[in-house]
Amino acid sequence: MEVINKIYMIWGDKCGRFPFSNSLYIDDKIKTIIDTGAGYHKYSKFNGEVDLIINSHYHLDHIRYNYLFSNAEIIIHESDISAMQDLNKFAKTYGGELVFGSEWIDKWEKEISSQANKHSSQGFVYESEYFKSIGKVHNTYSSGDKVSCGNIIFEIVHTPGHSAGHCSFFFPEQNLCFATDYNVGSSFGPWYGGEDSDLDLLIQSAKKLIDLDAKYYINSHDQQIYYKKDFSTKLEEFLEVIEVREKQILDLIEKGYSVKDLCNEGIIYSKKYLYLEWVKIWETVMIIKHINRLEEKGILKCILKW
Ligand SMILES: [Zn+2]
Secondary structure, three states, X not given: OEEEOOEEEXXXXXXXXXXXXXXXXXXOOOOEEEOOOOOHHHHHXXXXXXXXXXXXXXXXXXXXXXXXXXXXXXXXXXOOOHHHOOHHHHHHHHOHHHHHOHHXXXXXXXXXXXXXXXXXXXXXXXXXXXXXXXXXXXXXXXXXXXXXXXXXXXXXXXXXXXXXXXXXXXXXXXXXXXXXXXXXXXXXXXXXOOOOOOHHHHHHHXXXXXXXXXXXXXXXXXXXXXXXXXXXXXXXXXXXXXXXXXXXXXXXXXXXXXXXHHHOOOOOOOHHHOOOHHHHHHHHHHHHHHHHXXXXXXXXXXXXXX
């Protein structure tokens, strides 16, 4: 779908819901795609003929189909490139070692290398197809860089917090902001389940997006073009989810919950998904981020039992 002259959205499969995401395509002298998680068939018309792939961050739903573009230069923010170097660093940055230890990462790596696209009861994060793009990034970009595709020029807006190198993209002439994982249309709320995530930075970065002189906002996981006013209202509701989670955590701590109890409660993800090891990692990391934040703010004074 052409959003504005020569700028197209490739909406992700399943309405862009995780583990898919939207891509933005710029049909200019330098043919450019931002993020490659829309779906395998969504990229068939390009026959791999794209010059530049820009990843907004290292998460698997945004980098998944980089491997289809073997002739393209692939770039990512300098703070996220290490996570893309190999599977081990990828899993570590996501928090795999923190939650299950380094041996678990070795086991996971072995398993996905032998799975060859077979379905696992552990879900998509055990399917090797998802990981073909890791280790295939060529270069980095930095905060504030301007990217010229020929006639269309856009700016890199570093919006850390979701991941250390998470970026959004501002097209000043088109008044457009691709706000990537500020998924204001989802009731899930913000995600900060990587070891490199930072809750307070995520909130600060949201303000950066609103301060842009943009009229239109698009994100990675729904199919809406928001006017600034609507995006701004939705963004506030989106960030309020953090406070709701925090309150729930505090209430449960009052009742005597240990860290382990909190991680098993299904505060972020539904309890029924916690048997999935990767979901368990993200749930645990997010709970730990909240506990650390409560301690830093001086709200949590007792030492919690693990
Ligand atoms: Zn993400």
